[in-house]
Amino acid sequence: MLQDIASGLVIGLAYAMIALGLSVIFGVLRIINFAHGEFYMLGGLMLYSLSSQGFSFFPALAGAVLGTMVVAIVIDGLVLKPLRRSDEVTIALATLGLSIFLSNVALVIWGPVPHQIVSPFSIDPLVLPGGVYLSRLELFAAAATLVIMLGMHLILQHTSIGRQMRAVVQDRDAAAVVGLNVDMIYQMTFAVGCGLAAVAGGLLGTMFLVFPGMGLQAVLKAFAVVVIGGMGSFSGAVVGGLLLGLAESVGGAWLPSGYKDIVAFIMIVVVLALRPQGLLGSKQVRVR
Amino acid sequence: MNSSRRLMLATIAAVALTSGAAISADKIPLGLVAPTSGSVALDGQQQVAGANFAVDEFNKAGGLGGKQVELFVEDGECKPASSTAAAEKLITRNEVVALAAAFCSSATKAVQPIAEKYQVPVINGISSDPSLTDPLRPWFFRTKIHNVIRGKYYAKFIADDLKLKKLAALAVDDDFGRSAVTAFTPVLKQYGTEFGLVRFFKHGEVNFISILNAAKQSGADGLFLVGEAQDGALIMKQYYQLGLKLPVVALGSFNTPQFFDAAGSAAEGVYNAEVWGEGIDNAAAKNFVSAWQQKNKGYPGLYAVSGYIELRTILEALKKADSTDRNKLKSTLETMSWESPIGTIKFDANHQAQTLMFVTKNESGKGVVVATFDTSKD
Numbered sequence: 001m002l003q004d005i006a007s008g009l010v011i012g013l014a015y016a017m018i019a020l021g022l023s024v025i026f027g028v029l030r031i032i033n034f035a036h037g038e039f040y041m042l043g044g045l046m047l048y049s050l051s052s053q054g055f056s057f058f059p060a061l062a063g064a065v066l067g068t069m070v071v072a073i074v075i076d077g078l079v080l081k082p083l084r085r086s087d088e089v090t091i092a093l094a095t096l097g098l099s100i101f102l103s104n105v106a107l108v109i110w111g112p113v114p115h116q117i118v119s120p121f122s123i124d125p126l127v128l129p130g131g132v133y134l135s136r137l138e139l140f141a142a143a144a145t146l147v148i149m150l151g152m153h154l155i156l157q158h159t160s161i162g163r164q165m166r167a168v169v170q171d172r173d174a175a176a177v178v179g180l181n182v183d184m185i186y187q188m189t190f191a192v193g194c195g196l197a198a199v200a201g202g203l204l205g206t207m208f209l210v211f212p213g214m215g216l217q218a219v220l221k222a223f224a225v226v227v228i229g230g231m232g233s234f235s236g237a238v239v240g241g242l243l244l245g246l247a248e249s250v251g252g253a254w255l256p257s258g259y260k261d262i263v264a265f266i267m268i269v270v271v272l273a274l275r276p277q278g279l280l281g282s283k284q285v286r287v288r
Numbered sequence: 289m290n291s292s293r294r295l296m297l298a299t300i301a302a303v304a305l306t307s308g309a310a311i312s313a314d315k316i317p318l319g320l321v322a323p324t325s326g327s328v329a330l331d332g333q334q335q336v337a338g339a340n341f342a343v344d345e346f347n348k349a350g351g352l353g354g355k356q357v358e359l360f361v362e363d364g365e366c367k368p369a370s371s372t373a374a375a376e377k378l379i380t381r382n383e384v385v386a387l388a389a390a391f392c393s394s395a396t397k398a399v400q401p402i403a404e405k406y407q408v409p410v411i412n413g414i415s416s417d418p419s420l421t422d423p424l425r426p427w428f429f430r431t432k433i434h435n436v437i438r439g440k441y442y443a444k445f446i447a448d449d450l451k452l453k454k455l456a457a458l459a460v461d462d463d464f465g466r467s468a469v470t471a472f473t474p475v476l477k478q479y480g481t482e483f484g485l486v487r488f489f490k491h492g493e494v495n496f497i498s499i500l501n502a503a504k505q506s507g508a509d510g511l512f513l514v515g516e517a518q519d520g521a522l523i524m525k526q527y528y529q530l531g532l533k534l535p536v537v538a539l540g541s542f543n544t545p546q547f548f549d550a551a552g553s554a555a556e557g558v559y560n561a562e563v564w565g566e567g568i569d570n571a572a573a574k575n576f577v578s579a580w581q582q583k584n585k586g587y588p589g590l591y592a593v594s595g596y597i598e599l600r601t602i603l604e605a606l607k608k609a610d611s612t613d614r615n616k617l618k619s620t621l622e623t624m625s626w627e628s629p630i631g632t633i634k635f636d637a638n639h640q641a642q643t644l645m646f647v648t649k650n651e652s653g654k655g656v657v658v659a660t661f662d663t664s665k666d
Contacts, residue, residue: 003530007497007498011497112324113329113333118552124531125528133529133531207525
């Protein structure tokens with residue numbers, strides 16, 4: 001039981017990391033990014049390519065994240081920028097198209113075969129009190145999620161760029177009137193959100209395997225997490241991730257594995273029924 | 289003028305497109321339904337490589353009286369619905385004279401009625417659900433020994449040689465995994481070994497921590513795994529993550545190059561019972577391996593061999609029947625035999641072959657044969 005709880009918390013933080021990027025993009029751009037899983041996948045596959053080229057793990061991870069952010073900036077310029085004033089459904093459909101496009105491009109480049117990325121950490125697990133085993137990589141990923149979340153929170157609340165982002169969230173037109181470069185902020189936010197997905201893809205891809213289809217599974221979890229935690233809320237993503245990870249892990253120990261995903265959906269239904277804005281989401285009134 | 293010309297061009301294009309699929313008179317079309325995408329793609333692509341190897345070999349040797357064979361491959365994703373669609377397409381559009389299908393037992397089971405509907409011989413060298421050849425399906429032939437046959441020999445090895453008494457079974461949730469557990473339960477019991485815990489997982493699952501932890505807590509003295517390379521690699525990686533040290537006895541892809549690639553050092557020490565391994569020394573296997581290594585890097589894996597045997601069996605039947613008539617092929621398959629790398633392929637009354645079986649143990653990236661059984665004896 002202790003092991004299930006510990007594993008659940010750790011995997012939950014990993015889910016939270018995937019969801020963070022999705023939540024940032026939704027919070028600022030108001031885009032439901034269906035292609036988020038594909039940026040996660042790009043992060044993993046680029047890390048695989050770089051590390052199999054001989055780069056060591058952390059430089060390769062940095063390269064994969066930067067590479068994914070560049071792809072995100074290009075895509076923002078080509079696809080999302082022309083649609084800035086379109087309604088949300090159009091943009092959501094565009095990201096759905098992007099998702100299909102990116103996963104097929106990845107199929108062409110990397111092929112359908114899953115690859116393993118060699119972990120920078122020893123394969124021997126750490127034994128914690130209570131006979132709980134956790135791998136070093138799992139713990140690193142969990143710590144990275146917390147650090148990134150804290151960093152994002154500090155940037156948003158205490159820096160000029162954070163204030164600018166919040167201003168754009170509140171009222172895009174007013175922000176533009178007072179001289180903020182709204183387009184730049186959108187582009188940067190999208191790139192950062194996708195970069196976060198790439199970090200998650202790299203770390204989780206190393207834990208599991210990387211292949212072009214890996215994004216779908218991840219994005220479904222990420223959507224579950226943000227719906228439970230609250231769209232656009234960072235702490236909500238972490239709480240949602242932890243809850244989902246715990247429920248799956250503890251539930252998975254007792255339920256047949258086919259039913260494991262039911263836990264997530266039951267949680268979504270309950271949250272939507274009782275608190276539609278998510279556990280930590282706030283009801284937002286937004287001027288457009 | 290302009291629009292009528294465009295219409296004409298479109299018509300020509302349409303005719304060209306539809307007739308492109310029709311067979312050219314000088315080639316014999318054969319079909320293969322394999323999972324070239326999805327969670328079994330690792331293995332499926334090897335099957336395709338092996339099948340192509342058999343066809344190239346046949347064509348280079350002159351084909352069938354100068355006629356070359358052409359292999360059409362369709363992706364069945366190891367899913368019943370996609371595999372039936374793929375088989376229908378190969379039979380109706382490519383007009384294949386015989387078919388190899390469809391890797392996973394559940395997918396193969398779905399293709400069987402299609403074979404009967406169109407009366408096309410279907411060869412399978414990978415699926416191991418016993419019910420595929422029991423009762424007899426007249427148009428279906430299997431070169432792969434099924435789980436009951438495997439159980440007979442592997443259970444004895446597990447109980448007598450490895451001395452395991454209580455196993456925790458983690459099996460893929462399809463006809464392959466379920467039939468393995470069902471087939472092994474009674475034979476293991478004969479030797480005084482039991483399953484202390486049985487858990488099924490979905491194809492493509494990534495997080496096995498909770499079921500591995502359940503296995504850890506069950507007090508089992510060994511782990512019984514049934515699955516393919518991708519699932520297997522993740523299970524073994526997470527097995528180490530949980531600090532498990534139980535012996536692992538497996539069925540499936542646990543000695544293939546794809547498994548070694550995906551699992552890395554986590555592959556070490558795993559036992560696997562299959563029709564293939566490293567260091568098989570019968571003449572047919574040696575010939576195949578040396579021919580394979582002239583064209584490909586490395587030792588051929590289980591699924592490359594299986595794809596090769598599936599196609600070779602069809603090609604041998606074509607040669608012996610000296611005809612592309614499907615009924616003649618079927619009756620030839622029923623009586624013929626040939627020496628394959630995995631032993632003699634000869635079909636019994638249920639169209640089931642009894643070949644060699646090898647128990648392998650993974651040592652530094654190789655599945656080394658530790659025991660050989662001839663399942664056609666006794």
